Amino acid sequence: MQSQDRILPRIGFIGAGRVAKGLAWGLAESGQRVAVAASRSLGSAEQLAARIAGCRAVANVQDVVDRSDLVFVTVPDDAIAAVAASLKWREDVAVIHCSGATEVAALTPAALAGAQIGGFHPLQLFADPEVALAGLPGCTIAIEAEAPLLPQLEQLAQALRCRTIRLPPGCRARYHAAAHYAAGFVITLLNQAVELWQSFGIEREQTIRALLPLLRGTAASIERSGLAQGLAGTYSRGDIGTLEKHLAELARVGPDALHLYCELALRSIPLGLERGGYDEHRAQAMRVLLRRALKS
Numbered sequence: 158m159q160s161q162d163r164i165l166p167r168i169g170f171i172g173a174g175r176v177a178k179g180l181a182w183g184l185a186e187s188g189q190r191v192a193v194a195a196s197r198s199l200g201s202a203e204q205l206a207a208r209i210a211g212c213r214a215v216a217n218v219q220d221v222v223d224r225s226d227l228v229f230v231t232v233p234d235d236a237i238a239a240v241a242a243s244l245k246w247r248e249d250v251a252v253i254h255c256s257g258a259t260e261v262a263a264l265t266p267a268a269l270a271g272a273q274i275g276g277f278h279p280l281q282l283f284a285d286p287e288v289a290l291a292g293l294p295g296c297t298i299a300i301e302a303e304a305p306l307l308p309q310l311e312q313l314a315q316a317l318r319c320r321t322i323r324l325p326p327g328c329r330a331r332y333h334a335a336a337h338y339a340a341g342f343v344i345t346l347l348n349q350a351v352e353l354w355q356s357f358g359i360e361r362e363q364t365i366r367a368l369l370p371l372l373r374g375t376a377a378s379i380e381r382s383g384l385a386q387g388l389a390g391t392y393s394r395g396d397i398g399t400l401e402k403h404l405a406e407l408a409r410v411g412p413d414a415l416h417l418y419c420e421l422a423l424r425s426i427p428l429g430l431e432r433g434g435y436d437e438h439r440a441q442a443m444r445v446l447l448r449r450a451l452k453s
Contacts, residue, residue: 165190166309169225171218171240173201176255177231179289180279185209186290187316193224219244222252227309229277230254230264238263246270251306253277257333261301261326275302276324277310280336294318299332301325347372349417356410385431392425392443395435400443404450419447 168189170177173196182205185191191209195218196202202214215221222228222244232240234256241264246252248271252264257278264274278299283289298314300307301324314321324332347368354364378387391399400422407415426440 166226167192167224168227168229169221170194170202170205170229170231171221172196172229172231172233173198173205173214174231175283175286175289176279177229178205178286179281179283179293180229180231180255181205181212182208182286182290183293183317184313185212187318189313189316193221195221222246222250226250228252234259238266242266246272248272251275251309253302253306253310255279256329257299257336258330260329273302273306275306275310276300276329277313278329278333279319282340296320297322299324301329343372346421349414353410353414385428388425388428388432388434392422392429393432393434395429395439395443397439397442397446400446404446408450408453415450415453419451423447 165188168181168184168191170181170191170193173181173194177194177196181191181194185208191212193213193215194202194205195215196205199214199216206212206214213224215224218240226249228250230237230240230252231254237254237256237259241252244267246267250267251273252267253275254261254264255277256263257280259276261274261276264272268274276299279289279293279296280299281289281292281296295318297320298317299322300310300314302310307323311321347365350368351361351364355361359367375387375389378389381387391403403418404415407418423444426443429435430437430440
């Protein structure tokens with residue numbers, strides 16, 4: 158009988174930053190064979206390898222390709238194509254990148270040499286690899302690949318206890334842009350709330366402490382009930398009187414604050430209708446007020 162080491166593919170990482178560390182440590186903890194890592198800084202590769210039994214940090218990036226069956230290219234997005242073009246690939250290796258926005262076609266030099274290519278993007282924040290590692294179970298990984306690589310990548314995601322979605326070719330930038338609405342743009346919106354509260358004397362940290370439970374409650378409500386039924390507040394119930402007060406006050410704050418509010422409110426009305434909080438007549442009355450404010 159073959160040993161487990163022979164059955165499991167040897168996994169290598171080119172790039173040893175936060176994404177690589179979180180993924181490599183998670184894969185190793187799930188029983189996968191993470192064998193080798195390289196980075197512009199040998200120290201970074203050594204940090205990645207130090208927590209994984211049998212994993213080697215190497216200075217020569219080509220050694221990762223030569224010692225691996227599956228290569229993760231976890232370098233910055235703008236460097237993916239250059240890295241792929243700089244290495245010698247072979248037919249019995251697969252190479253994937255972990256970028257959300259970069260097309261898999263960036264790995265074409267590897268494909269021309271006979272390698273399988275794909276994308277493996279965890280929909281997770283990697284600001285801190287330890288936090289990312291803890292958050293991997295339950296997150297979604299967007300996979301783009303053809304058979305036989307596709308089921309192999311789905312098995313890796315399953316080993317990480319992640320969900321998967323399959324991305325068709327050519328849609329990665331759109332997929333990635335959309336994800337910003339649930340991550341970075343939420344922080345931008347919270348910053349807008351901070352600025353509004355600061356205008357009447359509430360300090361930044363106090364505002365954040367006050368609003369974070371509201372944010373957590375919103376996420377929990379969506380998880381429990383879905384988008385429309387999770388909606389709360391003015392646009393869940395069609396409260397025109399409150400809307401008018403909001404518009405009058407934000408007009409005094411300034412056009413930027415007013416216009417952002419109106420754009421978001423207009424996109425909230427369809428959810429309120431779906432929720433059943435009001436009828437089309439009330440929805441149209443709100444749209445009229447919002448569009449009039451946008452033109453002001």
